Amino acid sequence: MSSKSYLSVYAKSFSWAGFFLPKETLKKCSALYDFCRVADNIADDHEELENKEKKFSQFEDDFKKKKLNNPVIKNMWDLIKEFNISLKVVQDLLIGIKSDIKDEVKLDSKKDLLIYSYRVAGTVGLMMAKILKVNKKSSLRSAIDLGIAMQLTNISRDVIEDSKNNRFYIDKDFGVISSTINLADTFYENSFYSIKDIPFSFRFSILVARRIYRKIGHKILDKKNLENYQNAGKIYVSNLEKGLETFLSILDLIQLSLIHKKDDQVRHNHILINEEININERI
Secondary structure (H helix, E strand, C coil): CCCCCHHHHHCHHHHHHHCCCCHHHHHHHHHHHHHHHHHHHHHHCCCCHHHHHHHHHHHHHHHHCCCCCCHHHHHHHHHHHHHCCCHHHHHHHHHHHHCCCCCCEECCCHHHHHHHHHHHHHHHHHHHHHHCCCCCHHHHHHHHHHHHHHHHHHHHHCHHHHHHCCEECCCCCHHHHHHHHHHHHHHHHHHHHHHHHCCHHHHHHHHHHHHHHHHHHHHHHCCCCHHHHHHCCCCCCCHHHHHHHHHHHHHHHHHHHHCCCCHHHCCCCCHHHHCCCCHHHHC
8 A cells, every 4th residue: 555545545535525624634534444454454354364363453453552653643643642532432333344354244124234334334434533533422313324424325336246255244135225214314315414413614615525425325226126226336426526526515504503403402313223332322
């Protein structure tokens, strides 16, 4: 890997949105993403299962023992201290990624899907919000919602690719894919009002990332059936479309300044997650 951060290499949508963040804040968000991606890469590598299990256990152990000679781990511990990130959130993330290190992954219920999405992405949304100096609990819940929404979008986009790797987060059925995107939309909606509580200099970047990711889901719905979905290949948002979504994010910014609804009036859909994970302890 070159000196480019994982953020710019792997997350084009985030990299685009990150352009609108102050440089120092982007550097910290990138450090968080580097940690997540290094862990994720171990799970995604095309290696023998036993090797992946060993590598992941080593990475977990190095993190727990604070092996600060590894810059990715050192930077993550710096973030934990600076922004008071709960270790339980980091552990949730690692449990989620570790659950992908199997011969076959199959989620059997909406509850399993939401808990998985919280672990691998809601946690990242929560930690990102801490870096962006969000302190209000209801707003931190909404940050979790945005992470979950984005993960549900990823899962909906990558059904064919994931099935080739024996990962079956949802069924290869266009009705199921569509309902997953609709579920994601409820989480995107719940994330909106909290953005008002993000410091103004960071707000626009989050609105842009939210819009671009949500657009992926809407492009999937436009395929109408499984055959068109399969023939489309990997669905992404073009630079032209990103430009349009960025413009529309300006309107979101204006809308946020005009609305009076508070995010603590939003009913967060965390009931199923809370059956297994106490969200209150994390925020």
